[in-house]
Amino acid sequence: MANVIEVKDLSFVYPDGSRALNGISFSIREGSRVAILGPNGAGKSTLLLHLNGLNLPQQGTVRVLERKVDRKTEKWVRTVVGMVFQDPDDQVFSATVWDDVAFGPLNMGLTDDEIVSRVKKALQAVGMFEHRDKPPYNLSCGQKKRVAIAGVLAMEPKVIVLDEPNAFLDPAGKKQVVRILENLHQRGITIIIATHDVDLVAEWADQVIIIKDGKIIAEGEPGLLTDKKLVEEASLRYPLVAQIFLAMPEFKINPVPLTVEQAIKAMRRFLNAQISNKAIL
């Protein structure tokens, strides 16, 4: 599969002189689930804004579907890479839920019929269709978040970038968001999230990028999250499941399970082995 996004030697300095990104390079395959991790102020949000053409590279390049992101392509990039902001109040602003989801498609200059069908589909995908006529400020935070996601979905982007998709949500709300992300993945959409939620990353991501002080310090599979040095350096913590198995080396399970599912499988294998050992004795 081809790379949807390629970032090469990207650096970015804010007008006040603080360096947010310092020579970042990575590539993202089509259809993958990518998590960007790192302490507060590591440059995650700045990086995300580059993927959507909201920040243009000062040094280095960002390529989306092999086209370079610059002043000429920035509008096109925004229709390919959708961005869901951390605080839905920043994004959802129209008088009704329906109008808000229609904002992007309207900007794209689609026909009326196309807009109606896209908005409907997007609202159904996040389970907010029944609320279409409500004003967004009366919704709960989780509902607003879903409207924000629908607003991006209606533009039918190939890639969706979410900044802290789980921020401020209750457990049920988090679960819903994860389910939506899973659905989008099934449909072949590439998903990139920035988060601190290591359990979500362990459960969900294929590719993990860890950044600190504007640099990538590690990149690979979620298994990275059991690397003691790395976890400390990036101010993260082990996933809960991994904490148990790291604290009980007597199980001798390798690699260390990261998710509940992996843990159950590993424990079953361990127990079965014990039983058959006893049977031999």
Add this chain to the structure above:
Amino acid sequence: MEIMLSSSTQNNSWLGRLDSRVKIVSLMGFIAIMTSASSKPALLLGIIFLVLLGILAGTSPLLFIKRILWTFPFVGFMVLLFPFVVPGTVFTKISLGSVVLSMSHEGLSRAVMLSLRMTIGLFALTLLASTTSPGKLMLGLRQLHVPYIFVAVVEFTLRYIFVLLDELKRMALARKARGFESGRSLLHWRTFFTLGNQVGILFLRASNRGERIYQAMLSRGYCGEVPVKPRVGLKALDVGWGMGVLATAMFLKLGVGNG
């Protein structure tokens, strides 16, 4: 504000379904014609006409009364002042110690006229706002070629006033939680200092948020203006209603004599 908005978004009466362009033009026309009328009975009938329309569309007459109360601090004072400052036939005198205030007929008559005209304008706008959802109202304005910048300002104000009010509420709560007592005089230095600080912070937060909102809009393809949906033709019912409202205004202005 909240009550006004949420009630209007659910208005499904016949008036709520009328084309918003017709409503805007006819009610503005109604205001223009009626406020140029100089007969008090005509103005009074105009007010009754608006309230009746409101009742037919399911708007409670109480809402109209509430709106009057809102404007009272601004206009009421001026109206009260009129009889004392407009010269004319004096009909009563109030003496306050050495100062003698005289009330004139002309002043009183002008005060009544002003309040009637103001009420017409206020009621017509209340009727418009209570039977048209904000979205439809904005769309109507756009279709009438009102410059986008004005519509955008109204739209963003409507949306973000709640976000800012929430922010203000949270700040007030956080103040209280740490033992700050409000309600003291603004002349109290510490109160003044604290509130001043918070207003400043609110301004900074609003400006930061504005920046983020703008980015969120850009990322959904905004480039300065939201394209307006192609206009739909007017139905006979819409046009009929608009003409009816304007005709009523003309009839009241020309037909009802000075009383």
